[in-house]
Amino acid sequence: MNSQLITYNNSRIILSHERKNKVVMDIYPTQHLLTYVREGILKVKQGKEVQCFSKGEFALLKKYTQATITKTWCSSEIKFSSIVFTFQEALVQEALAQLNIQSIKKNKHSFENILGVIPNPVLKQFIQSLQLFFEEGVEMDDQLARLKTKEALIGIIRTNEALAYQLRNFSVKSKADLHQYMNYHYLENKNLVDFARESGRSLSTFKKDFKSIYGVTPAKWLKNKRLDYAYQLLTTTNKKASQIYLECGFEDLAHFSKSFKSKFQMNPSSIKNLSDK
Numbered sequence: 001m002n003s004q005l006i007t008y009n010n011s012r013i014i015l016s017h018e019r020k021n022k023v024v025m026d027i028y029p030t031q032h033l034l035t036y037v038r039e040g041i042l043k044v045k046q047g048k049e050v051q052c053f054s055k056g057e058f059a060l061l062k063k064y065t066q067a068t069i070t071k072t073w074c075s076s077e078i079k080f081s082s083i084v085f086t087f088q089e090a091l092v093q094e095a096l097a098q099l100n101i102q103s104i105k106k107n108k109h110s111f112e113n114i115l116g117v118i119p120n121p122v123l124k125q126f127i128q129s130l131q132l133f134f135e136e137g138v139e140m141d142d143q144l145a146r147l148k149t150k151e152a153l154i155g156i157i158r159t160n161e162a163l164a165y166q167l168r169n170f171s172v173k174s175k176a177d178l179h180q181y182m183n184y185h186y187l188e189n190k191n192l193v194d195f196a197r198e199s200g201r202s203l204s205t206f207k208k209d210f211k212s213i214y215g216v217t218p219a220k221w222l223k224n225k226r227l228d229y230a231y232q233l234l235t236t237t238n239k240k241a242s243q244i245y246l247e248c249g250f251e252d253l254a255h256f257s258k259s260f261k262s263k264f265q266m267n268p269s270s271i272k273n274l275s276d277k
Contacts, residue, residue: 034059227260
């Protein structure tokens with residue numbers, strides 16, 4: 001079965017399969033993530049702490065949490081498979097309101113950015129309901145995808161109401177560390193409005209914060225950062241300009257080539273692979 005993606009507004013539900021022995025990724029998500037492990041083992045490392053989630057478990061990861069995730073499986077399994085829900089603060093607020101949880105007493109634990117949840121019968125039934133869409137080909141529209149994500153959040157709160165206290169932290173709007181955010185997302189081909197929104201800022205605040213950190217405009221920084229990455233690819237791999245310009249965040253090959261020549265005083269086609277030297 002191939003991986004599948006359902007997109008609604010700025011959120012997504014992803015059914016993924018990994019068939020390599022191990023996949024390791026550094027992440028800095030711009031939305032909250034709820035991952036259900038269908039098969040295999042998911043390891044989430046933040047700093048020195050490592051949490052492991054096995055088949056049948058849920059992992060909640062707060063947005064703007066820098067972490068390293070590892071997808072793998074044990075010898076008795078054949079692949080890693082998961083369902084990932086991405087969502088924003090408003091959906092957490094809706095879930096808490098629907099359960100009529102207005103005030104949450106602070107417990108002795110501090111807020112956590114990574115939470116594990118062992119499913120109850122309600123959550124197990126919820127996961128089974130997704131088979132209809134992922135395995136039988138029934139279409140899921142935007143409204144239903146949003147409802148399914150909220151249903152998952154409600155099911156999680158019902159496993160343990162103490163999680164409502166933790167999820168309240170997920171519902172508070174926050175801003176990303178702009179330096180971390182840009183270093184993880186600068187290759188994504190999107191406009192400044194999207195960069196601003198995903199970092200938790202208005203466009204004017206994004207530009208102001210950016211200038212205070214980098215001393216240049218976002219557009220200039222993005223172009224230079226992407227061109228430096230392109231130079232690295234051209235000098236350390238056998239890829240040609242026509243193969244990398246999209247990967248480097250450029251929409252047009254001609255524009256990429258012109259920008260590259262302006263910065264490095266040479267055409268990208270004249271770059272020789274370092275391994276040939």
